[in-house]
Amino acid sequence: MEPAVRAAAASCSSYSSLHPPRALVARRLGRSSGLSLPARRVAVAAAAIALDPFQETKSEQNDTSETEVFACPVCYEPLIRKGPPGMNLPAIYRSGFKCSKCNKSFTSKDVFLDLTVTSGMKEYSELKPARTELFRSPLVSYLYERGWRQNFNRSGFPGRDEEFQMAQDYFQSVAGGILVDVSCGSGLFSRKFASSGAYSSVIALDFSENMLRQCYDYIKQEETPMNTNLALVRADISRLPFASCSIDAIHAGAAIHCWPSPSNAIAEISRVLKPGGVFVATTFLSTPTNSGLFSIDALKPLRQIVGPVNSSYNFFTEGELEDLCRSCGLVNYSSKVQRSFIMFSGQKP
CATH class of the missing domain: 3.40.50.150 (Vaccinia Virus protein VP39)
Known part of the structure:
Protein backbone atom coordinates (compact mmCIF):
# COMPACT_ATOMS: atom_id res chain seq x y z
CA MET A 1 0.00 0.00 0.00
CA GLU A 2 1.31 3.49 -0.92
CA PRO A 3 2.27 5.73 2.05
CA ALA A 4 -0.38 8.26 1.03
CA VAL A 5 -3.05 5.53 1.04
CA ARG A 6 -2.01 4.38 4.51
CA ALA A 7 -2.16 7.96 5.73
CA ALA A 8 -5.63 8.49 4.28
CA ALA A 9 -6.94 5.28 5.86
CA ALA A 10 -5.37 6.21 9.21
CA SER A 11 -6.95 9.64 9.00
CA CYS A 12 -10.40 8.11 8.49
CA SER A 13 -9.76 5.61 11.29
CA SER A 14 -9.13 8.46 13.74
CA TYR A 15 -12.56 9.83 12.87
CA SER A 16 -14.33 6.44 13.14
CA SER A 17 -15.57 7.07 16.67
CA LEU A 18 -17.35 10.16 15.40
CA HIS A 19 -19.01 8.20 12.53
CA PRO A 20 -18.37 10.82 9.81
CA PRO A 21 -20.75 10.80 6.86
CA ARG A 22 -19.67 9.12 3.61
CA ALA A 23 -19.60 12.46 1.81
CA LEU A 24 -16.93 13.71 4.20
CA VAL A 25 -14.85 10.59 3.59
CA ALA A 26 -15.21 11.07 -0.15
CA ARG A 27 -14.04 14.69 0.07
CA ARG A 28 -11.04 13.74 2.20
CA LEU A 29 -10.06 11.08 -0.34
CA GLY A 30 -11.01 13.12 -3.40
CA ARG A 31 -8.83 14.59 -6.09
CA SER A 32 -7.34 17.12 -3.68
CA SER A 33 -5.54 14.28 -1.93
CA GLY A 34 -3.16 13.98 -4.85
CA LEU A 35 -3.68 10.20 -5.11
CA SER A 36 -4.03 8.40 -8.40
CA LEU A 37 -7.47 6.98 -9.24
CA PRO A 38 -6.57 3.34 -8.36
CA ALA A 39 -5.00 4.51 -5.11
CA ARG A 40 -8.09 6.54 -4.22
CA ARG A 41 -10.26 3.44 -4.69
CA VAL A 42 -8.05 1.41 -2.37
CA ALA A 43 -8.11 4.24 0.15
CA VAL A 44 -11.92 4.44 0.09
CA ALA A 45 -12.18 0.69 0.72
CA ALA A 46 -9.67 0.89 3.56
CA ALA A 47 -11.53 3.83 5.04
CA ALA A 48 -14.82 1.94 4.90
CA ILE A 49 -13.30 -0.94 6.85
CA ALA A 50 -11.88 1.52 9.37
CA LEU A 51 -15.35 3.05 9.83
CA ASP A 52 -16.91 -0.41 10.25
CA PRO A 53 -14.29 -2.95 11.33
CA PHE A 54 -16.85 -5.78 10.99
CA GLN A 55 -17.68 -5.00 7.37
CA GLU A 56 -14.95 -7.19 5.86
CA THR A 57 -15.89 -10.12 8.08
CA LYS A 58 -19.56 -9.75 7.18
CA SER A 59 -18.71 -9.70 3.49
CA GLU A 60 -16.63 -12.85 3.74
CA GLN A 61 -19.40 -14.62 5.65
CA ASN A 62 -21.97 -13.68 3.05
CA ASP A 63 -19.78 -15.21 0.36
CA THR A 64 -19.49 -18.58 2.09
CA SER A 65 -22.54 -19.10 4.28
CA GLU A 66 -26.08 -17.89 4.69
CA THR A 67 -29.21 -18.79 6.55
CA GLU A 68 -31.63 -20.52 4.21
CA VAL A 69 -35.28 -21.49 4.39
CA PHE A 70 -34.11 -24.95 5.45
CA ALA A 71 -34.25 -25.82 9.16
CA CYS A 72 -32.91 -28.67 11.23
CA PRO A 73 -35.48 -31.51 11.49
CA VAL A 74 -34.26 -32.21 15.02
CA CYS A 75 -34.55 -28.77 16.65
CA TYR A 76 -36.05 -26.63 13.84
CA GLU A 77 -33.22 -24.10 14.08
CA PRO A 78 -32.24 -22.53 10.72
CA LEU A 79 -29.44 -24.35 8.93
CA ILE A 80 -26.21 -22.58 8.10
CA ARG A 81 -25.23 -23.08 4.50
CA LYS A 82 -21.67 -22.98 3.25
CA GLY A 83 -21.28 -22.86 -0.49
CA PRO A 84 -22.72 -21.11 -3.54
CA PRO A 85 -26.11 -19.44 -3.06
CA GLY A 86 -29.21 -20.49 -4.95
CA MET A 87 -32.04 -23.01 -4.78
CA ASN A 88 -30.99 -24.91 -7.91
CA LEU A 89 -29.54 -28.41 -8.16
CA PRO A 90 -25.86 -27.53 -8.82
CA ALA A 91 -25.72 -24.95 -6.01
CA ILE A 92 -27.20 -27.29 -3.42
CA TYR A 93 -25.00 -30.18 -4.54
CA ARG A 94 -21.91 -28.03 -3.90
CA SER A 95 -23.13 -26.75 -0.53
CA GLY A 96 -22.81 -28.02 3.02
CA PHE A 97 -25.58 -27.62 5.60
CA LYS A 98 -25.21 -27.65 9.36
CA CYS A 99 -27.30 -26.82 12.42
CA SER A 100 -25.50 -24.37 14.66
CA LYS A 101 -27.52 -25.47 17.69
CA CYS A 102 -27.35 -29.28 17.69
CA ASN A 103 -24.26 -29.42 15.45
CA LYS A 104 -25.82 -31.97 13.09
CA SER A 105 -24.61 -31.90 9.48
CA PHE A 106 -26.70 -32.82 6.45
CA THR A 107 -25.36 -34.20 3.23
CA SER A 108 -26.13 -33.06 -0.29
CA LYS A 109 -23.69 -35.45 -1.95
CA ASP A 110 -26.49 -37.34 -3.69
CA VAL A 111 -28.77 -35.74 -6.30
CA PHE A 112 -30.90 -34.59 -3.36
CA LEU A 113 -30.33 -32.91 0.00
CA ASP A 114 -31.12 -35.36 2.80
CA LEU A 115 -32.90 -33.49 5.62
CA THR A 116 -34.31 -36.48 7.48
CA VAL A 117 -33.53 -37.01 11.17
CA THR A 118 -31.63 -40.17 10.21
CA SER A 119 -29.45 -38.38 7.65
CA GLY A 120 -25.82 -39.45 7.98
CA MET A 121 -26.51 -42.47 10.19
CA LYS A 122 -24.41 -45.57 9.43
CA GLU A 123 -26.19 -48.29 11.40
CA TYR A 124 -29.82 -47.26 11.90
CA SER A 125 -32.30 -47.05 9.03
CA GLU A 126 -35.87 -46.21 9.97
CA LEU A 127 -38.64 -48.25 8.36
CA LYS A 128 -42.06 -46.79 7.68
CA PRO A 129 -45.47 -48.47 7.18
Missing part, protein backbone atom coordinates in the same frame (compact mmCIF):
# COMPACT_ATOMS: atom_id res chain seq x y z
CA ALA A 130 -45.84 -50.65 4.08
CA ARG A 131 -47.70 -47.95 2.15
CA THR A 132 -44.70 -45.63 2.62
CA GLU A 133 -41.99 -48.22 2.00
CA LEU A 134 -43.71 -49.30 -1.22
CA PHE A 135 -42.78 -46.02 -2.90
CA ARG A 136 -39.13 -46.37 -1.91
CA SER A 137 -38.91 -49.32 -4.29
CA PRO A 138 -36.87 -48.65 -7.46
CA LEU A 139 -39.49 -50.51 -9.52
CA VAL A 140 -42.45 -48.47 -8.25
CA SER A 141 -40.45 -45.25 -8.67
CA TYR A 142 -39.71 -46.21 -12.27
CA LEU A 143 -43.31 -47.15 -13.05
CA TYR A 144 -45.02 -44.21 -11.34
CA GLU A 145 -45.16 -41.96 -14.42
CA ARG A 146 -45.07 -44.90 -16.82
CA GLY A 147 -48.58 -46.19 -16.18
CA TRP A 148 -49.16 -46.17 -12.40
CA ARG A 149 -50.37 -42.57 -12.09
CA GLN A 150 -52.41 -42.75 -15.30
CA ASN A 151 -54.69 -45.36 -13.68
CA PHE A 152 -55.95 -42.71 -11.27
CA ASN A 153 -58.28 -41.37 -13.98
CA ARG A 154 -60.54 -44.36 -13.30
CA SER A 155 -61.33 -42.79 -9.93
CA GLY A 156 -62.04 -39.35 -11.39
CA PHE A 157 -58.57 -37.76 -11.35
CA PRO A 158 -58.67 -35.34 -14.31
CA GLY A 159 -55.04 -35.79 -15.31
CA ARG A 160 -51.73 -34.01 -14.82
CA ASP A 161 -52.38 -30.87 -16.87
CA GLU A 162 -55.84 -30.16 -15.51
CA GLU A 163 -54.85 -30.95 -11.91
CA PHE A 164 -51.88 -28.61 -12.27
CA GLN A 165 -54.07 -25.79 -13.54
CA MET A 166 -56.60 -26.35 -10.74
CA ALA A 167 -53.80 -26.10 -8.18
CA GLN A 168 -52.44 -22.97 -9.86
CA ASP A 169 -55.85 -21.34 -9.46
CA TYR A 170 -55.73 -21.98 -5.71
CA PHE A 171 -52.16 -20.65 -5.52
CA GLN A 172 -52.84 -17.31 -7.26
CA SER A 173 -52.67 -15.36 -3.99
CA VAL A 174 -49.16 -16.66 -3.22
CA ALA A 175 -47.63 -16.40 -6.70
CA GLY A 176 -43.98 -15.38 -6.55
CA GLY A 177 -43.36 -17.15 -3.26
CA ILE A 178 -41.69 -20.42 -2.26
CA LEU A 179 -43.63 -23.58 -3.10
CA VAL A 180 -42.98 -27.02 -1.60
CA ASP A 181 -44.35 -30.06 -3.42
CA VAL A 182 -44.53 -32.60 -0.57
CA SER A 183 -44.64 -36.33 -1.31
CA CYS A 184 -43.67 -35.23 -4.80
CA GLY A 185 -42.91 -38.75 -6.04
CA SER A 186 -41.07 -38.54 -9.34
CA GLY A 187 -41.69 -34.81 -9.53
CA LEU A 188 -44.75 -35.06 -11.75
CA PHE A 189 -46.00 -31.66 -10.56
CA SER A 190 -42.77 -30.25 -9.12
CA ARG A 191 -41.32 -29.91 -12.59
CA LYS A 192 -44.44 -28.16 -13.88
CA PHE A 193 -44.48 -25.74 -10.94
CA ALA A 194 -40.79 -24.93 -11.53
CA SER A 195 -41.21 -24.52 -15.30
CA SER A 196 -44.21 -22.23 -14.83
CA GLY A 197 -42.00 -19.43 -13.49
CA ALA A 198 -44.79 -18.55 -11.05
CA TYR A 199 -42.67 -19.14 -7.93
CA SER A 200 -39.35 -17.82 -6.67
CA SER A 201 -38.32 -21.37 -5.70
CA VAL A 202 -39.82 -24.85 -5.89
CA ILE A 203 -38.77 -27.62 -3.51
CA ALA A 204 -39.57 -31.19 -4.55
CA LEU A 205 -39.77 -33.12 -1.28
CA ASP A 206 -40.21 -36.85 -0.72
CA PHE A 207 -39.16 -39.56 1.74
CA SER A 208 -38.27 -41.95 -1.10
CA GLU A 209 -34.67 -41.73 -2.28
CA ASN A 210 -35.56 -43.54 -5.53
CA MET A 211 -38.44 -41.21 -6.32
CA LEU A 212 -36.07 -38.23 -6.02
CA ARG A 213 -33.49 -39.95 -8.23
CA GLN A 214 -36.23 -40.62 -10.78
CA CYS A 215 -37.22 -36.94 -10.62
CA TYR A 216 -33.61 -36.00 -11.34
CA ASP A 217 -33.55 -38.32 -14.35
CA TYR A 218 -36.71 -36.72 -15.74
CA ILE A 219 -35.20 -33.27 -15.30
CA LYS A 220 -32.21 -34.31 -17.40
CA GLN A 221 -34.38 -35.99 -20.04
CA GLU A 222 -36.63 -32.97 -20.37
CA GLU A 223 -33.58 -30.73 -20.73
CA THR A 224 -34.82 -28.55 -17.90
CA PRO A 225 -32.08 -25.99 -17.19
CA MET A 226 -30.11 -27.20 -14.19
CA ASN A 227 -30.07 -23.68 -12.78
CA THR A 228 -33.87 -23.58 -12.61
CA ASN A 229 -34.97 -22.75 -9.06
CA LEU A 230 -35.86 -26.36 -8.28
CA ALA A 231 -34.36 -28.24 -5.33
CA LEU A 232 -34.71 -31.94 -4.47
CA VAL A 233 -35.02 -32.65 -0.75
CA ARG A 234 -35.52 -35.88 1.17
CA ALA A 235 -37.62 -35.33 4.29
CA ASP A 236 -40.34 -36.79 6.49
CA ILE A 237 -43.77 -35.21 5.97
CA SER A 238 -44.31 -35.33 9.75
CA ARG A 239 -41.02 -33.53 10.42
CA LEU A 240 -40.70 -30.85 7.76
CA PRO A 241 -37.21 -29.26 7.64
CA PHE A 242 -38.39 -25.66 7.38
CA ALA A 243 -38.60 -22.79 9.82
CA SER A 244 -42.06 -21.90 11.11
CA CYS A 245 -43.94 -19.42 8.90
CA SER A 246 -41.38 -19.68 6.07
CA ILE A 247 -43.26 -21.26 3.13
CA ASP A 248 -45.86 -19.63 0.88
CA ALA A 249 -47.44 -22.64 -0.81
CA ILE A 250 -47.56 -26.40 -0.21
CA HIS A 251 -48.90 -28.97 -2.67
CA ALA A 252 -49.55 -32.65 -1.98
CA GLY A 253 -50.72 -34.58 -5.03
CA ALA A 254 -52.39 -37.95 -4.38
CA ALA A 255 -50.44 -38.35 -1.15
CA ILE A 256 -52.38 -37.92 2.08
CA HIS A 257 -53.84 -41.44 1.92
CA CYS A 258 -50.26 -42.78 2.13
CA TRP A 259 -49.15 -40.73 5.15
CA PRO A 260 -48.63 -42.64 8.42
CA SER A 261 -50.26 -39.83 10.43
CA PRO A 262 -52.23 -37.34 8.34
CA SER A 263 -52.99 -35.19 11.40
CA ASN A 264 -49.30 -34.83 12.28
CA ALA A 265 -48.47 -34.07 8.66
CA ILE A 266 -51.09 -31.34 8.24
CA ALA A 267 -50.13 -29.85 11.59
CA GLU A 268 -46.55 -29.61 10.27
CA ILE A 269 -47.80 -28.06 7.04
CA SER A 270 -49.73 -25.48 9.06
CA ARG A 271 -46.63 -24.75 11.15
CA VAL A 272 -44.34 -23.97 8.21
CA LEU A 273 -46.85 -21.98 6.15
CA LYS A 274 -46.63 -18.21 6.30
CA PRO A 275 -49.74 -16.26 7.34
CA GLY A 276 -51.84 -16.27 4.18
CA GLY A 277 -50.00 -19.33 2.89
CA VAL A 278 -52.01 -21.92 0.95
CA PHE A 279 -52.13 -25.72 1.18
CA VAL A 280 -53.58 -27.69 -1.74
CA ALA A 281 -53.94 -31.47 -1.88
CA THR A 282 -55.60 -34.23 -3.87
CA THR A 283 -56.60 -37.69 -2.71
CA PHE A 284 -59.20 -40.44 -3.07
CA LEU A 285 -62.46 -40.07 -1.19
CA SER A 286 -63.65 -43.03 0.84
CA THR A 287 -65.98 -45.26 -1.21
CA PRO A 288 -67.34 -48.81 -0.90
CA THR A 289 -64.75 -49.79 -3.50
CA ASN A 290 -61.66 -48.67 -1.57
CA SER A 291 -63.00 -48.76 2.00
CA GLY A 292 -65.57 -51.54 1.89
CA LEU A 293 -68.14 -51.51 4.65
CA PHE A 294 -66.10 -48.88 6.52
CA SER A 295 -67.46 -46.21 4.16
CA ILE A 296 -70.84 -46.63 5.89
CA ASP A 297 -71.27 -44.04 8.66
CA ALA A 298 -72.44 -46.54 11.27
CA LEU A 299 -69.37 -48.73 10.75
CA LYS A 300 -66.73 -45.99 10.65
CA PRO A 301 -65.69 -46.50 14.30
CA LEU A 302 -64.63 -50.06 13.43
CA ARG A 303 -62.19 -48.69 10.88
CA GLN A 304 -59.90 -47.66 13.74
CA ILE A 305 -59.58 -51.33 14.70
CA VAL A 306 -59.84 -53.30 11.48
CA GLY A 307 -58.96 -50.68 8.88
CA PRO A 308 -55.15 -50.63 9.34
CA VAL A 309 -55.08 -54.41 8.92
CA ASN A 310 -57.58 -54.52 6.09
CA SER A 311 -56.12 -51.76 3.91
CA SER A 312 -52.72 -50.31 3.10
CA TYR A 313 -54.11 -46.79 2.72
CA ASN A 314 -56.21 -44.23 4.60
CA PHE A 315 -59.25 -42.94 2.74
CA PHE A 316 -61.37 -40.05 3.99
CA THR A 317 -64.77 -38.49 3.55
CA GLU A 318 -64.88 -34.85 2.56
CA GLY A 319 -66.16 -33.96 6.02
CA GLU A 320 -63.16 -35.67 7.60
CA LEU A 321 -60.72 -33.74 5.40
CA GLU A 322 -62.37 -30.43 6.25
CA ASP A 323 -62.36 -31.29 9.95
CA LEU A 324 -58.69 -32.28 9.74
CA CYS A 325 -57.69 -28.98 8.12
CA ARG A 326 -59.64 -26.90 10.63
CA SER A 327 -58.26 -28.82 13.60
CA CYS A 328 -54.74 -27.91 12.40
CA GLY A 329 -55.59 -24.20 12.19
CA LEU A 330 -56.28 -23.85 8.47
CA VAL A 331 -59.19 -21.69 7.33
CA ASN A 332 -61.08 -20.93 4.10
CA TYR A 333 -61.51 -24.62 3.31
CA SER A 334 -62.54 -25.25 -0.28
CA SER A 335 -62.87 -28.37 -2.41
CA LYS A 336 -63.63 -29.71 -5.87
CA VAL A 337 -64.97 -33.25 -6.26
CA GLN A 338 -65.21 -35.53 -9.28
CA ARG A 339 -66.35 -39.07 -8.45
CA SER A 340 -63.86 -40.26 -5.79
CA PHE A 341 -61.30 -37.57 -6.70
CA ILE A 342 -61.07 -34.53 -4.44
CA MET A 343 -58.86 -31.46 -4.53
CA PHE A 344 -59.11 -29.47 -1.34
CA SER A 345 -57.43 -26.36 -0.02
CA GLY A 346 -56.90 -24.54 3.26
CA GLN A 347 -55.16 -21.31 4.21
CA LYS A 348 -52.99 -20.25 7.14
CA PRO A 349 -54.76 -17.33 8.87
